[in-house]
Amino acid sequence: MLHTGRWRPWLFVGPALLLIGFFLVYPTAMTIARSFFGRGTRLFGPSVEFVGLSNWRYIFTNNDMLVALRNNALWAVLFTTCTVGFGLLLAVLLDRVKYEKIVKSIIFIPAAISMVGASVIWKFIYAYRPAHLDQIGVLNALVVAMGGQPVGWLIARPWINNLCLIVVGIWMWTGFCMVILSAAYKNIPRQLLEAARIDGANEWRVFRNVILPLLTPTAAVVATTMVVQVLKVFDIVFVMTNGNYSTEVIANRMYKEMFNFFNYGRASAIAVVLLILITPFMVLNIRRFVHQGGGRS
Amino acid sequence: MRIKAFVARTPLHLTIFVFAAIWLIPTLGLLITSFREPSSIAGSGWWTVFPKLFSGGQFSLQNYTGVVLQEGLGRSFLNSLFISVPATAISTIIASFAAFGFAWMRFTGRNLLFMLVIGLMVIPLQMTFIPILPIYSKLKLAGTFPGIWLAHTAYGLPLTTFLVHNFMAGLPKDLFDSASIDGASAFMTFWRIVIPISVPALASVFIFQFLWIWNDLLVALVYLSAKPNVAPVTVTIANLVTNRGQDWELLTAAAFVSMALPLVVFFSLQRYFVRGILAGSVKG
Numbered sequence: 191m192l193h194t195g196r197w198r199p200w201l202f203v204g205p206a207l208l209l210i211g212f213f214l215v216y217p218t219a220m221t222i223a224r225s226f227f228g229r230g231t232r233l234f235g236p237s238v239e240f241v242g243l244s245n246w247r248y249i250f251t252n253n254d255m256l257v258a259l260r261n262n263a264l265w266a267v268l269f270t271t272c273t274v275g276f277g278l279l280l281a282v283l284l285d286r287v288k289y290e291k292i293v294k295s296i297i298f299i300p301a302a303i304s305m306v307g308a309s310v311i312w313k314f315i316y317a318y319r320p321a322h323l324d325q326i327g328v329l330n331a332l333v334v335a336m337g338g339q340p341v342g343w344l345i346a347r348p349w350i351n352n353l354c355l356i357v358v359g360i361w362m363w364t365g366f367c368m369v370i371l372s373a374a375y376k377n378i379p380r381q382l383l384e385a386a387r388i389d390g391a392n393e394w395r396v397f398r399n400v401i402l403p404l405l406t407p408t409a410a411v412v413a414t415t416m417v418v419q420v421l422k423v424f425d426i427v428f429v430m431t432n433g434n435y436s437t438e439v440i441a442n443r444m445y446k447e448m449f450n451f452f453n454y455g456r457a458s459a460i461a462v463v464l465l466i467l468i469t470p471f472m473v474l475n476i477r478r479f480v481h482q483g484g485g486r487s
Numbered sequence: 488m489r490i491k492a493f494v495a496r497t498p499l500h501l502t503i504f505v506f507a508a509i510w511l512i513p514t515l516g517l518l519i520t521s522f523r524e525p526s527s528i529a530g531s532g533w534w535t536v537f538p539k540l541f542s543g544g545q546f547s548l549q550n551y552t553g554v555v556l557q558e559g560l561g562r563s564f565l566n567s568l569f570i571s572v573p574a575t576a577i578s579t580i581i582a583s584f585a586a587f588g589f590a591w592m593r594f595t596g597r598n599l600l601f602m603l604v605i606g607l608m609v610i611p612l613q614m615t616f617i618p619i620l621p622i623y624s625k626l627k628l629a630g631t632f633p634g635i636w637l638a639h640t641a642y643g644l645p646l647t648t649f650l651v652h653n654f655m656a657g658l659p660k661d662l663f664d665s666a667s668i669d670g671a672s673a674f675m676t677f678w679r680i681v682i683p684i685s686v687p688a689l690a691s692v693f694i695f696q697f698l699w700i701w702n703d704l705l706v707a708l709v710y711l712s713a714k715p716n717v718a719p720v721t722v723t724i725a726n727l728v729t730n731r732g733q734d735w736e737l738l739t740a741a742a743f744v745s746m747a748l749p750l751v752v753f754f755s756l757q758r759y760f761v762r763g764i765l766a767g768s769v770k771g
Contacts, residue, residue, distance in 0.1 A: 199588050421611075
């Protein structure tokens with residue numbers, strides 16, 4: 191520890207603390223308070239009416255909000271299961287082939303591009319044209335080639351279109367899960383796997399009884415990170431459907447209340463819902479993170 | 488024996504091949520489409536280019552010149568650079584100072600404040616917009632580059648400070664003892680010794696933060712109020728999807744322009760990028 195006098199440390203940490211105070215601490219307190227007040231685009235003032243819990247009642251009774259909550263739950267389950275599951279599968283399978291590196295790059299590329307770019311890519315995959323025209327979207331071309339009728343993937347509510355949006359998220363984040371799980375997998379001593387094989391265990395039993403238990407802690411960290419991502423999902427829905435046809439999610443609803451309906455009260459309450467849902471998962475992650483010093487491998 | 492081993496491994500190769508195809512085909516389709524004539528894009532699927540791939544005349548750059556010059560994407564590309572480069576630089580510098588202060592300087596409330604900074608990673612950005620917007624319009628920061636620099640800097644600070652702190656806290660103590668014998672001040676120690684040693688860690692943080700800001704849509708929508716003269720590529724493309732949703736020649740070329748820089752960064756600096764991802768896996 192350096193002895194640098196009484197005031198000099200504040201020159202170092204001061205700018206960061208000021209910015210964080212202004213952009214994170216102050217707004218959080220204000221948004222919580224604002225969630226008990228009514229519509230309008232002022233923070234507070236004579237025109238802003240105290241409404242008690244009515245924004246909260248709205249969140250748990252309004253149909254659009256209930257759809258958003260249901261969809262976020264659907265995202266959380268499917269997206270998390272598939273990203274972590276595929277990531278784990280790829281980490282283990284790719285370790286056994288010589289072309290591991292190039293396939294890893296291919297799977298990981300979507301993590302570098304924007305969700306907006308990914309949304310355009312997939313909107314084109316889902317493109318729909320009436321049956322008498324040539325299909326230009328890959329998915330409908332496959333359906334037609336197999337003798338089916340073209341499907342309006344993004345308007346087929348409520349399950350197909352939500353599923354199609356979730357696929358975009360899975361496509362973007364599987365590479366992230368794979369990279370982290372693969373790093374953990376490669377840390378498992380090879381002798382451990384060999385010993386199990388010599389004892390007569392087949393590959394499935396080696397995976398089930400040796401690899402899986404050793405990877406579970408890492409998979410748990412990755413899964414909590416995915417849940418946090420999914421609770422905040424916004425870009426994909428905003429760009430591809432804007433929440434129409436029963437594809438609404440919490441973050442997009444918050445944006446609409448703020449900029450389309452000018453209701454800062456409801457928007458604030460929705461933001462607080464996000465905070466409440468995210469906090470337990472983030473706390474878990476941060477605690478693990480602090481203990482292991484940043485997870486740098 | 489070798490044939491038997493090969494057959495036994497076929498399901499493995501096949502599974503990997505299916506994954507690779509699903510991950511590659513969407514981007515490939517986008518890339519090919521972006522070079523096709525608008526009339527052929529609307530008339531037939533992009534996969535129909537393959538039978539006559541080398542006969543010529545199928546591809547041109549006109550979609551790119553169209554989006555860059557007429558749809559304002561060139562301007563947006565520059566805006567994205569004007570937003571992400573300074574914002575990333577400012578946040579990396581401020582985070583380095585703070586990380587050093589928290590790691591090596593003694594002051595009241597140090598641990599408490601550091602835990603607070605890290606703890607603020609839980610705050611979703613949605614919690615911050617409503618109280619800041621009125622202040623931004625009063626200070627005339629809404630719709631300006633400095634406004635979004637400050638916002639991105641602040642939002643990135645909890646994670647970047649934490650990551651840089653991890654690195655700096657691990658530096659050997661002798662480094663500073665010899666420096667203080669030389670009579671160097673805290674600032675000189677930081678600038679001359681700590682920063683140069685920390686370059687690899689700072690590079691990871693820089694790349695990670697840069698890509699996050701480049702790819703951001705939400706913060707830009709909120710603070711730049713979708714003004715076309717300051718809009719980054721993400722906002723411009725989101726608008727194109729809304730207004731020109733069937734003009735695939737524009738959308739595909741625009742999407743590829745927005746992806747070009749991240750892909751270059753990804754392929755040239757993959758090592759730092761992966762390290763940044765591994766280290767930054769808690770950022771939301």
